[in-house]
Amino acid sequence: MATTGNQNINAKLVLLGDVGAGKSSLVLRFVKGQFVEFQESTIGAAFFSQTLAVNDATVKFEIWDTAGQERYHSLAPMYYRGAAAAIIVYDISNQASFERAKKWVQELQAQGNPNMVMALAGNKADLLDSRKVTAEEAQVYAQEHGLFFMETSAKTATNVNDIFYEIAKRLPRVQPAPNPSGMVLMDRPAERTVSASCCS
Amino acid sequence: MEKKRLDDYEPGPLPSPRKMDRFGFLKQENNNPPDGLTKGREERRVRKWRKMIGAGGSDWKHYVRRKPHVVKRRIRKGIPDCLRGLVWQLISGSRDLLLMNPGVYEQLVIYETSASELDIIRDISRTFPSHVFFQQRHGPGQRSLYNVLKAYSVYDRDVGYVQGMGFLAGLLLLYMSEEDAFWLLVALLKGAVHAPMEGLYQVGLPLVQQYLSSFDRLMKEQMPKLGEHFTQEMINPSMYASQWFITVFSYSFPFHLALRIWDVFLYEGVKIVFKVGLALLKYCHDDLVKLPFEKLIHALRNFPEDAMDPDTLLPMAYVIKVSRRLEELKQEYNKDGKLSLPTEIKGTEKQMQ
Numbered sequence: 001m002a003t004t005g006n007q008n009i010n011a012k013l014v015l016l017g018d019v020g021a022g023k024s025s026l027v028l029r030f031v032k033g034q035f036v037e038f039q040e041s042t043i044g045a046a047f048f049s050q051t052l053a054v055n056d057a058t059v060k061f062e063i064w065d066t067a068g069q070e071r072y073h074s075l076a077p078m079y080y081r082g083a084a085a086a087i088i089v090y091d092i093s094n095q096a097s098f099e100r101a102k103k104w105v106q107e108l109q110a111q112g113n114p115n116m117v118m119a120l121a122g123n124k125a126d127l128l129d130s131r132k133v134t135a136e137e138a139q140v141y142a143q144e145h146g147l148f149f150m151e152t153s154a155k156t157a158t159n160v161n162d163i164f165y166e167i168a169k170r171l172p173r174v175q176p177a178p179n180p181s182g183m184v185l186m187d188r189p190a191e192r193t194v195s196a197s198c199c200s
Numbered sequence: 201m202e203k204k205r206l207d208d209y210e211p212g213p214l215p216s217p218r219k220m221d222r223f224g225f226l227k228q229e230n231n232n233p234p235d236g237l238t239k240g241r242e243e244r245r246v247r248k249w250r251k252m253i254g255a256g257g258s259d260w261k262h263y264v265r266r267k268p269h270v271v272k273r274r275i276r277k278g279i280p281d282c283l284r285g286l287v288w289q290l291i292s293g294s295r296d297l298l299l300m301n302p303g304v305y306e307q308l309v310i311y312e313t314s315a316s317e318l319d320i321i322r323d324i325s326r327t328f329p330s331h332v333f334f335q336q337r338h339g340p341g342q343r344s345l346y347n348v349l350k351a352y353s354v355y356d357r358d359v360g361y362v363q364g365m366g367f368l369a370g371l372l373l374l375y376m377s378e379e380d381a382f383w384l385l386v387a388l389l390k391g392a393v394h395a396p397m398e399g400l401y402q403v404g405l406p407l408v409q410q411y412l413s414s415f416d417r418l419m420k421e422q423m424p425k426l427g428e429h430f431t432q433e434m435i436n437p438s439m440y441a442s443q444w445f446i447t448v449f450s451y452s453f454p455f456h457l458a459l460r461i462w463d464v465f466l467y468e469g470v471k472i473v474f475k476v477g478l479a480l481l482k483y484c485h486d487d488l489v490k491l492p493f494e495k496l497i498h499a500l501r502n503f504p505e506d507a508m509d510p511d512t513l514l515p516m517a518y519v520i521k522v523s524r525r526l527e528e529l530k531q532e533y534n535k536d537g538k539l540s541l542p543t544e545i546k547g548t549e550k551q552m553q
Contacts, residue, residue: 019363020322038329043364043451044442047497062494069319069363074404075438 007057011171012064014080016104017089018097019068022123025154026089027065030164035155042067045079052161052168059168061085080108085117085167090138092122092151093130098138105145117170118147119163125151126158223455224374226330246280253287260290272467276518278510279463285375292466293392294384305379308351316353316361320346327366334370344378345370351382352389359389362401364446371450371458394469400446411445412437414529415474418522422478426489433493440500444477445470452501453508460510471522479517483507 015023024039024046031050048063064079066072080086086108090101101120108118120142122133135151142149148166152159221227252263252271264271279287289295314320324342328334333341348369353361368388372381389398399407416437420427430436443451448470449461464472480503481488491499507513 019319020326036329038325040329040452041323041326041363041366043367043446045439046501047439047494049494067363071362071401071403071405074409075442078436078438 007173009057009059009168009171009173010062011059011084011168012062012082013085013087013167014064014066014083015087015089016066016076016080016108017068017087017121018091018094018100021068021089021091021094021097021101022152022154023068023087023089024065026087026121026123026152026160027063029154029157029160031063033157035157044072044075050164052164054165054168057168057173059171061164061168077111080112082113083116084113084171085119086112087119087121087163087167088147089121089123090133091124091127092133092135093124093127095132098122098133102141105147109145115172117167119167120147120149121163122149122151123154126153126156220332221455223459224332225328225455226332226335242280246282249274249280249283249287253283253290257286257290257295275463275467276514278460281459284459284463285380288372288375288462288466289380289384291393292384292387294380294387297387297392298380298383301383305351305382308354308382309347309378312351312354314350314353314360315357317350320349320353320361320366323363323366328370331370331374333374341373344373344381347378348373348382348385352385355382355386356389356398359398359401364443364451365401367447367450371462397470405446408438408442408445410530410533411470411474412441413533414526415441415445415477417529418474418525419478419481421525422520423481423485426481426485429489430496433491433496435493435496435500439497441477445473448473449476457508457510457513460514464514471526472517474522474526475517475520476513478520478522479513480507482520483513483516 015027017023019041024042025035027046027048028034028036028039031048042065044067046065048065049061050063051058051060053059064083066076066079086104088101088104088108090097105118105120108116120138122135122138138151139149148170150159150163150166152163154160219227251259252274253260254263275287275291289298324346325334325337327345331341333339334345336342345366349361349366352365352369353359365385369381369385372384376384387393388396389401390396391398397407399405399410419430419437448465449458453461461472461476484499484503484507488496488499
């Protein structure tokens with residue numbers, strides 16, 4: 001049910017991943033074009049927004065950046081429920097962070113919105129010398145689990161805009177039915193535009 | 201070798217003083233906290249405080265017993281910065297813990313190993329990265345921070361290390377030694393004089409959930425119009441207030457305000473966190489009720505500078521009464537709240553009914 005013409009889409013996006021994988025750095029690069037070597041740890045969660053134009057639509061990302069530590073897990077569901085997209089981030093120089101990313105994928109596939117667009121980001125791609133996770137391994141994993149995969153570097157900006165752009169292209173372009181209750185973050189009174197957030 | 205590094209560091213030229221505020225944070229904007237007191241008044245105040253404390257804290261307990269209201273009033277006006285470290289240890293009960301446990305801290309730091317060591321290391325340079333003391337890689341600030349957090353993670357292996365604790369320890373380390381900071385952390389989390397705070401960091405963050413639920417209720421009771429607006433816009437306290445509780449305002453709040461809150465927090469307990477949070481919302485109430493979701497979220501993370509002035513905000517906070525209601529809400533929460541609602545979306549579900 002693709003609609004023609006330009007659309008404005010609001011898409012809730014959540015970043016998940018291990019401590020220090022670079023979730024906040026990816027967002028800051030995307031939203032503000034900035035990078036700092038020592039990014040303050042995220043406590044709780046932080047909100048950002050950024051708009052991207054793709055061919056047939058303008059997509060406004062409403063981004064929740066979450067805390068990475070396992071102990072904060074209990075706060076995560078309220079951010080990923082009802083999200084239209086997720087970026088699961090790991091650090092290519094840290095094998096454990098890749099394992100943790102897989103756990104997030106599992107959880108999202110079990111609990112999240114079934115139509116969620118999911119991206120796997122192998123961040124810190126500039127750290128080639130200390131690479132522990134090969135691009136091939138991640139690519140295979142991503143394919144098997146229906147995600148798309150990119151290696152990114154918030155530091156050099158490599159693929160950062162691209163991964164958001166790719167998500168924007170993949171968001172469903174249909175007018176969803178009025179939101180059912182049970183959605184957590186996007187279910188506020190319809191403001192302005194078509195929401196790509198959910199379905200169910 | 202440690203010693204040498206310390207020597208290398210200390211006499212080194214400090215960055216130009218113009219770039220730092222008086223607490224040692226590198227300046228980004230020009231938020232030089234106004235120093236309300238004139239020099240003469242400040243000196244008189246310090247003299248009064250010294251008399252109250254006695255040499256090395258010897259008269260403190262006696263004074264508190266005799267004149268608790270004077271102590272409370274003076275603390276609410278702010279502890280003089282030069283005495284803050286000592287007074288914090290006296291009012292939190294940490295000084296007693298230290299004296300009762302000689303050698304324990306050293307044991308924890310030097311001889312024990314912690315499962316959290318790597319987690320701590322990863323966060324060290326991400327805790328107060330804009331403060332000179334914590335900025336230098338492997339400098340004395342970062343080493344002290346590591347030691348305190350590691351010691352705590354061994355001291356209480358169930359809690360271990362949780363992101364957010366670093367901001368508490370970091371704040372303390374600017375006012376006292378490693379060992380003193382460690383015992384103050386113990387006093388807070390284990391509840392030396394107030395209710396223990398370890399539930400903020402235990403698996404499932406039970407106390408964070410309880411506090412957020414109580415805060416939501418208090419806020420809706422005291423500011424029904426704003427409460428209604430938040431419900432409409434699907435704003436839930438965990439989106440803006442979780443770090444208020446997890447770090448007691450030491451995360452992303454102006455430092456001079458955080459210190460004044462900590463003065464009161466250590467003496468009166470966690471209810472000041474509720475009061476300050478409510479006072480912030482009250483102060484900005486008329487703006488907040490007009491904002492849509494996205495602007496609201498932004499406003500709740502970036503309060504205007506005038507709201508952050510301790511001498512404006514704290515008097516507003518002091519007149520808000522929460523103690524009795526907090527106790528009732530806690531009972532209620534423990535009885536049914538956490539059983540009937542899935543923890544992760546509790547606030548929101550309530551809003552929808």
